[in-house]
Amino acid sequence: MKIWKLNKDNxxxxxxxxxxxxxxxxxxxxxxxxxxxxxxxxxxxxxxxxNDVTKLLKxxxxxxxxxxxxxxLEEAKSILENYPYLxxxxxxxxxxxxxxxxxxxNYQEPKISKFSNNxxxxxxxxxxxxxxxxxxxxxxxxxxxQKKLLGYFRVDISxxxxxxxxxxxxxxxxxxxxxFALVAAIISYYFSSKLSKPINILISxxxxxxxxxxxxxxxxxxxxxxxxxLIEAFNAMTVALQESxxxxxxxxxxxxxxxxxxxxxxxxxxxxxSFLYISPSxxxxxxxxVESFQKDPSLYERIIHPEDLPTWRQHHEEAHEKQQSHxxxxxxxxxxxxxxxxxxxxxxxxYSNDGRFMGIRGSNRDITxxxxxxEHIFQAQKMESIARLAGGVAHDLNNLMAxxxxxxxxxxxxxxxxxxxxxRAKKILNIARKASALAEQLLNYARGGSFxxxxxxxxxxxEETVSLxxxxxxxxxxxxxxxSPDLWPxxxxxxxxxxxxxxxxxxxxxxxxxxxxxxxxTRNVTLKAVLESIPPGKYVxxxxxxxxxGMDKETISKxxxxxxxxxxxxxxxxLAAVFxxxxxxxxxxxxxxxxxxxxxFEIFIPAYREEDESADK
Amino acid sequence: MKxxxxxxxxxxxxxxxxxxxxILLVYRNDIKAYQRLVNQVKMMxxxxxxxxxxxxxxxxxxxxxxxxxxxxxxxxxxxxxxKKPLIAFFISDYSLAYxxxxxxxxxxxxxxxxxxxxxxxxxxxxxxxxxxxxxxxxSLSWISQPLKGFPFxxxxxxxxxxxxxxxLRKIFRKNYQIIVLAPDLLFLQKKVLREIIKLSYTSKKxxxxxxxxxxxxxxxxxxxxxxxxxxxxxxxxIENFEKQKYISFPISIFINKKVIKGFPINFxxx
Numbered sequence: 001m002k003i004w005k006l007n008k009d010n011x012x013x014x015x016x017x018x019x020x021x022x023x024x025x026x027x028x029x030x031x032x033x034x035x036x037x038x039x040x041x042x043x044x045x046x047x048x049x050x051n052d053v054t055k056l057l058k059x060x061x062x063x064x065x066x067x068x069x070x071x072x073l074e075e076a077k078s079i080l081e082n083y084p085y086l087x088x089x090x091x092x093x094x095x096x097x098x099x100x101x102x103x104x105x106n107y108q109e110p111k112i113s114k115f116s117n118n119x120x121x122x123x124x125x126x127x128x129x130x131x132x133x134x135x136x137x138x139x140x141x142x143x144x145x146q147k148k149l150l151g152y153f154r155v156d157i158s159x160x161x162x163x164x165x166x167x168x169x170x171x172x173x174x175x176x177x178x179x180f181a182l183v184a185a186i187i188s189y190y191f192s193s194k195l196s197k198p199i200n201i202l203i204s205x206x207x208x209x210x211x212x213x214x215x216x217x218x219x220x221x222x223x224x225x226x227x228x229x230l231i232e233a234f235n236a237m238t239v240a241l242q243e244s245x246x247x248x249x250x251x252x253x254x255x256x257x258x259x260x261x262x263x264x265x266x267x268x269x270x271x272x273x274s275f276l277y278i279s280p281s282x283x284x285x286x287x288x289x290v291e292s293f294q295k296d297p298s299l300y301e302r303i304i305h306p307e308d309l310p311t312w313r314q315h316h317e318e319a320h321e322k323q324q325s326h327x328x329x330x331x332x333x334x335x336x337x338x339x340x341x342x343x344x345x346x347x348x349x350x351y352s353n354d355g356r357f358m359g360i361r362g363s364n365r366d367i368t369x370x371x372x373x374x375e376h377i378f379q380a381q382k383m384e385s386i387a388r389l390a391g392g393v394a395h396d397l398n399n400l401m402a403x404x405x406x407x408x409x410x411x412x413x414x415x416x417x418x419x420x421x422x423x424r425a426k427k428i429l430n431i432a433r434k435a436s437a438l439a440e441q442l443l444n445y446a447r448g449g450s451f452x453x454x455x456x457x458x459x460x461x462x463e464e465t466v467s468l469x470x471x472x473x474x475x476x477x478x479x480x481x482x483x484s485p486d487l488w489p490x491x492x493x494x495x496x497x498x499x500x501x502x503x504x505x506x507x508x509x510x511x512x513x514x515x516x517x518x519x520x521x522t523r524n525v526t527l528k529a530v531l532e533s534i535p536p537g538k539y540v541x542x543x544x545x546x547x548x549x550g551m552d553k554e555t556i557s558k559x560x561x562x563x564x565x566x567x568x569x570x571x572x573x574x575l576a577a578v579f580x581x582x583x584x585x586x587x588x589x590x591x592x593x594x595x596x597x598x599x600x601f602e603i604f605i606p607a608y609r610e611e612d613e614s615a616d617k
Numbered sequence: 618m619k620x621x622x623x624x625x626x627x628x629x630x631x632x633x634x635x636x637x638x639x640i641l642l643v644y645r646n647d648i649k650a651y652q653r654l655v656n657q658v659k660m661m662x663x664x665x666x667x668x669x670x671x672x673x674x675x676x677x678x679x680x681x682x683x684x685x686x687x688x689x690x691x692x693x694x695x696x697x698x699x700k701k702p703l704i705a706f707f708i709s710d711y712s713l714a715y716x717x718x719x720x721x722x723x724x725x726x727x728x729x730x731x732x733x734x735x736x737x738x739x740x741x742x743x744x745x746x747x748x749x750x751x752x753x754x755x756s757l758s759w760i761s762q763p764l765k766g767f768p769f770x771x772x773x774x775x776x777x778x779x780x781x782x783x784x785l786r787k788i789f790r791k792n793y794q795i796i797v798l799a800p801d802l803l804f805l806q807k808k809v810l811r812e813i814i815k816l817s818y819t820s821k822k823x824x825x826x827x828x829x830x831x832x833x834x835x836x837x838x839x840x841x842x843x844x845x846x847x848x849x850x851x852x853x854x855i856e857n858f859e860k861q862k863y864i865s866f867p868i869s870i871f872i873n874k875k876v877i878k879g880f881p882i883n884f885x886x887x
Contacts, residue, residue: 059811062815063811063814063815063834063835066814066815066818066819066835067814067818067834067835067836067837067873067876068835068873068875068876069833069834069835069873070833071833071834071835072834072835138815138818138819139819140819148819
């Protein structure tokens with residue numbers, strides 16, 4: 001039973017079992033049919049034989065009854081000898097009185113109280129006996145059909161005589177059938193095994209393919225043409241599958257490379273809003289892992305900057321509900337780190353081959369840098385125009401002041417030093433000189449002033465400038481220097497660079513209210529790629545960091561403009577001059593500031609190159 | 618003296634010479650009755666016998682016999698070739714009598730002829746009995762002599778083998794009282810004879826058979842030779858043939874007394 005349970009799904013068992021069931025059913029059917037046929041045939045044979053023997057006897061008995069000639073009785077007796085199934089016969093007269101009875105040796109005539117025709121009765125000793133009663137009549141007149149009853153005769157026939165050989169035949173056939181069935185079962189089992197072997201091989205091979213082992217080839221030959229062809233087809237299929245899988249893998253790899261190695265945040269959003277695909281760069285742009293969007297699609301909307309949300313919603317509605325391709329839009333998001341990033345968004349509805357709407361295929365590109373660059377360019381252009389304007393004004397003002405100073409000095413000289421006029425002229429001269437200095441500063445901003453470059457070490461200039469300024473700084477402000485000992489030399493004007501350091505230090509000290517710290521640092525930096533519009537190359541970087549009040553973005557965007565100042569009595573020319581001097585030195589300024597935390601100025605000045613000096617000369 | 622001796626020798630040998638006639642016996646060895654008769658002839662010791670068994674080798678090289686004794690139709694036919702005096706017994710083919718090749722042939726038929734039968738019937742039957750003689754074309758010669766002088770109404774019914782049963786029924790429906798069967802193989806056919814017997818009993822018409830076996834088969838009346846007497850008479854008939862004498866065989870009436878009473882005919886009790 002255990003084996004049966006284990007193997008009931010086995011093909012061999014199933015085939016074999018099916019065969020046995022069919023065999024059993026056929027055997028049962030055959031037995032029933034054979035039994036029915038045996039009985040019917042036996043009865044038919046019996047009745048036919050009884051009719052035959054009756055017909056044979058009837059003539060003799062009729063003649064016997066007519067002529068009383070014993071010859072006919074003897075002939076009838078001889079019939080009994082010739083027909084072994086005839087057990088005996090009895091002749092009755094027309095009053096049913098027995099005239100003569102002749103029976104086979106050992107046959108005992110049955111005791112029948114009331115005789116009826118075609119009777120089958122069973123005698124315990126003699127078996128089944130069939131009795132047939134025949135009436136003997138003669139035609140007295142052929143015309144009137146008048147008949148005369150001469151008598152009767154009864155024949156007793158052995159039923160077993162007919163049944164036994166058939167039973168024997170039936171038994172022989174059954175035994176032969178069972179033997180054939182046994183042989184057939186063995187053959188069936190053999191062929192079932194032979195059939196199941198290639199199927200099992202195919203199944204195990206299919207399982208291996210399912211597990212990813214595509215390079216499988218079946219080497220076995222079954223000897224059955226159909227199975228061998230099936231195995232050949234299977235092998236061809238695995239080869240085709242390998243090719244197909246290879247192409248699919250390549251295609252998938254191409255798609256993966258395209259999707260995953262793009263800086264853009266690509267996605268495919270289903271009509272129900274869920275994300276079918278999100279490229280890995282999403283995390284790089286938003287700071288949120290891909291799974292966060294897949295688990296919660298509404299996160300997409302939540303990270304959009306509140307000011308840009310209406311624009312985005314309108315766009316999203318048109319794309320999803322109206323399925324319209326739309327113009328590119330730009331909006332801001334707030335990343336997981338809290339930073340604001342600009343994204344350029346474009347999306348299109350996608351459709352299946354049968355025209356079914358499959359959702360939205362969208363692409364978000366991080367354009368924050370571009371935006372900043374644009375801002376920077378805009379700022380630079382603005383500074384350039386201001387510088388040009390300031391330069392023109394300062395030049396004219398300087399000329400005018402030169403005339404005023406000259407006339408004032410002449411006036412004082414002509415009127416004498418002690419005169420009231422001279423005193424007043426000196427006051428005018430003093431104011432005019434201040435105005436001239438202002439104009440000079442404006443020129444520094446616009447043109448960098450008088451630029452006298454030489455090969456210098458920035459550390460030395462920092463140290464000299466700081467030593468001059470230390471006394472003017474508030475005692476609550478600590479000044480820290482972190483100067484790189486092997487700083488590369490630069491090609492610059494020491495005076496102007498000293499003014500830069502002085503202006504930045506002064507601004508830093510003014511930004512600090514109470515205690516604070518100013519940190520001045522020099523470093524060698526080699527840029528291998530463009531960094532915020534700074535071309536690659538060797539630079540000496542001057543960093544001035546303070547722990548002051550810091551600035552907001554709007555303030556930062558204006559600090560290098562001339563006459564812009566956050567201080568009550570500031571002239572707004574210090575940082576403008578710094579900007580102008582750095583530009584004169586082909587340098588770059590970067591500003592980082594956070595309100596309440598402080599400000600960092602980074603000044604990149606190209607390291608010294610001999611060709612710069614020779615070109616200058 | 619020489620003449621005396623000659624005469625004496627002639628007297629001594631003459632009877633011997635006369636008693637030892639040469640006879641050719643022709644018969645079929647497979648028939649027991651013929652064997653019995655041949656043995657009887659041999660037992661007589663009066664003839665110098667030459668045998669010809671038709672079913673065995675029979676080569677007669679010389680005609681040194683005096684006459685031929687034949688048993689049966691085939692033996693008689695065979696004997697005609699020798700053109701010797703012939704005495705034939707148990708002849709059923711009545712036409713053989715016309716084919717005798719010798720100046721002297723004597724045929725003893727197997728069954729009595731029609732005249733003999735009717736003569737015998739006239740001994741027991743009342744006059745004016747309506748009698749039909751049933752024969753076929755083969756047995757028509759049985760009625761060789763004119764059937765006149767009998768006190769019966771005699772009709773000859775010829776029947777052929779085709780549709781014999783239905784023809785028999787037609788004949789039996791006719792107004793005959795007695796039907797006499799001519800000796801014919803046709804009537805010895807089991808099927809035909811049985812039908813005749815049945816018709817005899819059902820139509821209550823007395824059928825007269827020609828063979829004693831017919832009595833055993835149920836016919837109520839048979840007129841034929843008593844063959845046991847014939848067996849004893851045959852040697853005498855052969856002796857008489859040599860002496861050119863003829864003896865007649867006695868004819869008997871065989872009656873099935875159990876059934877004869879069922880027929881509506883009055884017999885002479887004696």
